[in-house]
Amino acid sequence: MTNFHVLVIGAGIGGLALTQGLRQAGVRVTVFERTRSRTDWLQGYRIHINPAGSRALHDCLPPEAWQRFLDTVSTVGGGFGFVTEHLRDLLRFTEQEITPDAGPADAHHGASRIGLREALLTGLDDEVLHLGAEFERYSIAPDGRVTAHFTDGSAATGDLLVGADGANSRVRGQLLPHARRIDTGVLAIAGKHRLPDSDLPTVLVRDTNMVIPAGRGSLFTSVWHPDRVAPAGDSLPLDTSSAYAIWGFGDATATFPPGVTDLSGDDLQRLVLERTAGWANGLRRLIEGSDPATVNAIRVRSATPVGPWETGPVTLLGDAIHNMTPMAGIGANTALRDADLLRRRLLAADRGDIPLHRAVRDYEEEMRGYGFAAVAQSLRNARMSASGSRAGRYAFRAVLRSVHAVPPLRRRMATGLGS
Numbered sequence: 001m002t003n004f005h006v007l008v009i010g011a012g013i014g015g016l017a018l019t020q021g022l023r024q025a026g027v028r029v030t031v032f033e034r035t036r037s038r039t040d041w042l043q044g045y046r047i048h049i050n051p052a053g054s055r056a057l058h059d060c061l062p063p064e065a066w067q068r069f070l071d072t073v074s075t076v077g078g079g080f081g082f083v084t085e086h087l088r089d090l091l092r093f094t095e096q097e098i099t100p101d102a103g104p105a106d107a108h109h110g111a112s113r114i115g116l117r118e119a120l121l122t123g124l125d126d127e128v129l130h131l132g133a134e135f136e137r138y139s140i141a142p143d144g145r146v147t148a149h150f151t152d153g154s155a156a157t158g159d160l161l162v163g164a165d166g167a168n169s170r171v172r173g174q175l176l177p178h179a180r181r182i183d184t185g186v187l188a189i190a191g192k193h194r195l196p197d198s199d200l201p202t203v204l205v206r207d208t209n210m211v212i213p214a215g216r217g218s219l220f221t222s223v224w225h226p227d228r229v230a231p232a233g234d235s236l237p238l239d240t241s242s243a244y245a246i247w248g249f250g251d252a253t254a255t256f257p258p259g260v261t262d263l264s265g266d267d268l269q270r271l272v273l274e275r276t277a278g279w280a281n282g283l284r285r286l287i288e289g290s291d292p293a294t295v296n297a298i299r300v301r302s303a304t305p306v307g308p309w310e311t312g313p314v315t316l317l318g319d320a321i322h323n324m325t326p327m328a329g330i331g332a333n334t335a336l337r338d339a340d341l342l343r344r345r346l347l348a349a350d351r352g353d354i355p356l357h358r359a360v361r362d363y364e365e366e367m368r369g370y371g372f373a374a375v376a377q378s379l380r381n382a383r384m385s386a387s388g389s390r391a392g393r394y395a396f397r398a399v400l401r402s403v404h405a406v407p408p409l410r411r412r413m414a415t416g417l418g419s
């Protein structure tokens with residue numbers, strides 16, 4: 001029997017992974033989510049789960065939930081390439097080079113967010129999962145127990161409160177009011193192009209690509225290929241059954257017209273086409289053929305590093321502490337790593353190996369290290385995508401070409417990709 005009760009705020013990727021991991025080990029855990037239904041937070045984009053994220057998911061999820069995850073991921077993984085704006089390869093890895101002989105728990109997976117969420121919710125009943133519970137603030141009693149207060153006036157008391165409430169975390173706002181998120185000065189415009197489209201070049205419908213042009217801007221492309229059908233009677237809430245390619249064009253916000261984030265999808269599409277005039281027809285077709293309703297612009301934000309704080313009965317995980325730009329594709333993977341690390345530390349406390357306070361302190365120390373390193377990496381990628389330095393781009397292109405030509409460098413980069 002466990003002695004403590006964990007309250008998790010936010011049933012997102014990290015919060016649910018932690019909840020599943022503690023629940024299957026018999027630790028008392030309750031997760032509170034502000035949205036009302038199990039299908040409320042539908043975000044239709046593909047998400048890339050890297051080997052570290054897969055391992056964490058595998059270790060947190062009970063076997064039936066892990067199997068459900070595997071049932072919804074795409075088995076058509078594809079490779080990864082860096083190309084010029086004329087779609088000439090600077091460096092390309094095949095799928096086999098990226099994950100040689102890996103089992104599913106150590107592989108890269110293309111997942112739909114909806115499929116991932118469905119897997120994470122597997123087996124969680126109303127006793128564990130409280131929907132429509134919007135966290136407002138917490139209070140700590142003299143005996144060290146913590147109470148979460150919700151906007152509807154209800155409250156819940158436990159021994160540890162974990163803020164897994166995403167980038168705009170209210171838990172962080174109270175625990176670390178000095179923690180800041182910055183506008184990186186980078187703007188991304190993204191859209192979706194339905195497949196099949198026989199006029200698109202193979203690399204755009206098979207692989208993930210990063211376009212490094214000689215001039216300004218950068219373009220990321222990826223593909224979602226559903227190749228599994230949901231089991232009969234199992235209705236996934238959004239249509240994940242059709243294939244699509246996604247793209248994201250990034251550059252410095254200052255190079256776009258004022259009010260760009262308020263433009264319609266059509267106008268944004270036109271803007272990206274103007275900015276990519278002279279690029280390969282295949283790339284322009286990807287942008288031009290997208291449904292304008294799927295095209296939107298976001299100002300890219302990022303957390304700034306926070307130094308150590310005094311450990312108490314409230315902690316944070318995932319975007320709530322180390323929100324990062326999407327430009328490295330590792331935010332969710334890092335949230336999963338947090339969930340798994342905190343789970344392992346809490347289980348050690350549950351067994352009586354270490355006190356609960358020490359478990360949380362050890363988690364925070366380790367998490368700050370790799371979490372803010374990931375923030376820095378994704379910020380570097382974002383700034384590089386928005387850099388106007390022609391010399392920097394030529395140098396980067398030269399490095400990629402050299403890696404392509406030197407097998408040991410190639411192997412090292414291939415196995416490190418996305419992890």
Ligand SMILES: Cc1cc2nc3c(=O)[nH]c(=O)nc-3n(C[C@H](O)[C@H](O)[C@H](O)COP(=O)(O)OP(=O)(O)OC[C@H]3O[C@@H](n4cnc5c(N)ncnc54)[C@H](O)[C@@H]3O)c2cc1C
Nearest residue numbers: 010012013014034048135165166318319329330331332333
């Ligand atoms: C376009 C885009 C593409 C991305 N692609 C990738 C990728 O390929 N790979 C990758 O690793 N990462 C990717 N990311 C990043 C990834 O989506 C996030 O890092 C990840 O979702 C963070 O998980 P989380 O559990 O910390 O927070 P979230 O998943 O955001 O969950 C937070 C939860 O808390 C709930 N909540 C918020 N406030 C409250 C409150 N007051 N009370 C109760 N509940 C609350 C929210 O409703 C939500 O359910 C991408 C991000 C974007 C924007």
